[in-house]
Amino acid sequence: MAQGCCDPVDTTAALSVTINPEARVNVARTGSRVxxxxAGEWHTIEFPVVNTGFVTGVLVIDGDPVPGIELDLPDHQLTGEPRQEGGFRVRFDAPTIVDITLTFRALGSLGGLAIHSSLHLLLRSHAVPVPLG
Known part of the structure; x- marks a missing residue:
């Protein structure tokens, strides 16, 4: 069954991205949590990209720097397919709780007319148990 413009996104990911025919990007939290x-390990946070406008071009993710964490925010090539998978990686230096702000932009076929959407994502890390022995 085809995804409608206003249907909820079927995902277990903590966030989802929707791009409409005008290349406007909407990012939203879902019912799932991260x-x-x-701490000390790279983790991938995946999300679906629902492209209702069949937009092609680059989906860019920007994030404000947050002390104590590293973000790997790769560009995603939009193929025009109705649904693609995306993701980014995060690594914590130490156990903590942080609020990161992510901004998603798609320039696609409309160039500078596209708007962006931002999202606050609360992430937490824990210490890795040290093996005994």
Whole structure:
């Protein structure tokens, strides 16, 4: 069954991205949460990209710097397919709780007419147990 413009996105991811025919990007939280992440390790946070406008071009993710964490925010090539998978990576230096702000932009076929959408995402990390012995 085809995804409608206003249907909820079928996902277990903590966020989803929708791009409409005018290349406007909307990013939203879903009912899922990101589990606590182990400090010192890279973790991938995946999300679906629902492209109702069959827009092609680059989806860019920007994030404000947050002390104590590293963000790997790759560009995603939009193929025009109705649904693609996206993601970014995060690594914590130490156990903590942070609020990161992510901004999603798609320039696609409309160039500078596209708007962006931002999202606050609360992430937490825990210490990695040290093996005994």
């Amino acid at each position: 589990a606590s992440l182990a």
